Structure formats: C-alpha cells, structure tokens
Amino acid sequence: MSELEDKFGxxxxxxxxxxxxxxxxxxNSLSELAQKYRVEAHELxxxxxxxxxxxxxxxxxxxxxLNKGGA
Structure with missing residues (x-):
C-alpha cells in the first residue's frame, strides 16, 4: 500500500x-423531541x-x- 493510499484510508x-x-x-435529538411530545400529549x-x-x-x-429508519 502506498503512502497516499494509507493517508486516504x-x-x-x-x-x-x-x-x-x-x-x-x-x-438522540429525535428521541428527545419525541419524548417531549409524549410528555406534552400526556399533559394535554x-x-x-x-x-x-x-x-x-x-x-x-x-x-x-423516523429514528428507527422509516421513510
């Protein structure tokens, strides 16, 4: 492997x-936002x-x- 290939890798x-x-x-941000919506839903x-x-x-x-990879 050349030095260039090593650097590129x-x-x-x-x-x-x-x-x-x-x-x-x-x-993590999506999970936190989903949790905030759940709390708000409960309060409502x-x-x-x-x-x-x-x-x-x-x-x-x-x-x-979406967080689990759904489109």
Whole structure:
C-alpha cells in the first residue's frame, strides 16, 4: 500500500467517524423531541384536550418511526 493510499484510508475513516457521530447526534435529538411530545400529549390529555393530545402523540410516534429508519 502506498503512502497516499494509507493517508486516504485514514482520511476516509475519519470522515466516516464524523458522519456516524452526526447520525448518532441526530438520533438522540429525535428521541428527545419525541419524548417531549409524549410528555406534552400526556399533559394535554389531563386537561381533556384530546385533539391536541392525539396530534402530539402522532408527532412522537412519527419521530420514533423516523429514528428507527422509516421513510
């Protein structure tokens, strides 16, 4: 393996590591947002605002689905 190939392989690996960190950060953000929507849905159901509660629950479920790789 040439020196150039060795440097390129390391460079490519570093980019892949950074991209994975970005994906992990995005997944964590989606999970946190989904949890906030779940809490809000619960609070809305307690004050008997079922329409908004259902909407927030739907948002939370969609964020979970997207976080698991759904399109």
């Amino acid at each position: 390391k460079w490519s690996w570093e980019i892949q590591k950074e991209q994975q960190a970005s994906v992990d950060e995005l997944k 159901s307690r004050i008997r605002d079922s329409e908004k509660s259902q909407m927030y629950s739907h948002f939370a479920n969609e964020l979970d689905r």
